[in-house]
Amino acid sequence: MRWFPCRWRWINIFIFCLVPGLTACESPATAVQVFCYERTPRVEQVIKGIEQELGVTNLPVLEAGGNWQRGQELVQQLAQEDLALLIVLSTPALSLAAPNIKQRPLIVFGMVADPYFSGAAYDTLHPEDHQGNITGIASPPPVATALKQGSQLFPAYRCWGLLFDPLEGSSIELCEQFKQLAPDFGLTPVVQPASSETEAQTGLRALKAQGVRLVYIPPDQNARRYAPLLLRWGQEQKLLVVNGHPEFSAPGAILSVTTDYQAVGKLTAALARRVQAGEFPAQIPIQHETPIHVKGDERLLEKWSGYPPTD
Numbered sequence: 001m002r003w004f005p006c007r008w009r010w011i012n013i014f015i016f017c018l019v020p021g022l023t024a025c026e027s028p029a030t031a032v033q034v035f036c037y038e039r040t041p042r043v044e045q046v047i048k049g050i051e052q053e054l055g056v057t058n059l060p061v062l063e064a065g066g067n068w069q070r071g072q073e074l075v076q077q078l079a080q081e082d083l084a085l086l087i088v089l090s091t092p093a094l095s096l097a098a099p100n101i102k103q104r105p106l107i108v109f110g111m112v113a114d115p116y117f118s119g120a121a122y123d124t125l126h127p128e129d130h131q132g133n134i135t136g137i138a139s140p141p142p143v144a145t146a147l148k149q150g151s152q153l154f155p156a157y158r159c160w161g162l163l164f165d166p167l168e169g170s171s172i173e174l175c176e177q178f179k180q181l182a183p184d185f186g187l188t189p190v191v192q193p194a195s196s197e198t199e200a201q202t203g204l205r206a207l208k209a210q211g212v213r214l215v216y217i218p219p220d221q222n223a224r225r226y227a228p229l230l231l232r233w234g235q236e237q238k239l240l241v242v243n244g245h246p247e248f249s250a251p252g253a254i255l256s257v258t259t260d261y262q263a264v265g266k267l268t269a270a271l272a273r274r275v276q277a278g279e280f281p282a283q284i285p286i287q288h289e290t291p292i293h294v295k296g297d298e299r300l301l302e303k304w305s306g307y308p309p310t311d
Helices: 005-018 040-052 068-080 091-100 144-152 169-187 197-209 221-225 227-235 263-274 297-307
Strands: 032-036 060-062 087-088 106-112 134-138 159-164 188-193 214-217 240-243 255-259 292-298
Touching: 005 087, 032 040, 032 068, 032 091, 040 087, 040 106, 040 263, 068 091, 087 091, 087 263, 091 106, 106 263, 134 263, 144 169, 144 214, 144 255, 144 292, 159 169, 159 221, 169 188, 169 221, 188 197, 197 221, 197 227, 214 227, 221 227, 227 240
Parallel strands: 032 060, 032 087, 087 106, 106 134, 159 188, 159 214, 214 240, 240 255
Antiparallel strands: 255 292
16 A cells, blocks of 8 residues: 555554644643733723733633732642743732742733732832733823823913822822822922722812812722713812823813823733843843823813803
């Protein structure tokens, strides 16, 4: 019987699949895994961008459900898995992964405002100095951009207000940025603490009583307590509102300057592709990129250009 080369090739493949210990026909190990602290709408947008850039669908995602202890258990599990690459999303997730995964798998992070706080990188002045198996995209919230554009658009309103939660780390940090950056644009920052919905509504009235006519909504968790009321006041022209929170799209903000999280995902995926192609994370400096969405409400702007704020 005559055997043709193509027939031998198919027979060899069949035999290979039958031999114990050979892996050609086994399900391949997951090449890329995503780890996040909590699967929020922002995280979903980042994942969407990653999948679009990598040309894949349904990337496996492991989340801690917002629970720190659960997150510690998961990173210990991930450290034992045979992963080619781990994509870590959010500062809490990176703070969990960095001290527990020192060599493998290689890590690319995204959706992280401050990787230096997490311990994955060491000095903002030296983005090339970071943990050897980690690199990523640092995307600080565009507070400065919002202040700059808002101050140019509303030069008559120099007193800006902000509510913050004194019990939430990220809210405190954003408040500090706001206070430090505002004078650079000729603005006077007025801040008010609020740790509950009742305190937040009282805080808004306190800001208004102090002469504030423009309030900035920062991208923190605390904003959910007061944003609906504030945006309604914005529609009613009781206050000018500049929105910095990507999850609020209801009318009321005359200007929105928010992070484009889908674009963050694409940047993260592009960096992941470089690592997959053979570049070692230690050789790639931390990249600082915050793509943004800027949107103005022409209807509100027209109203405010002709009328003073109402009481």
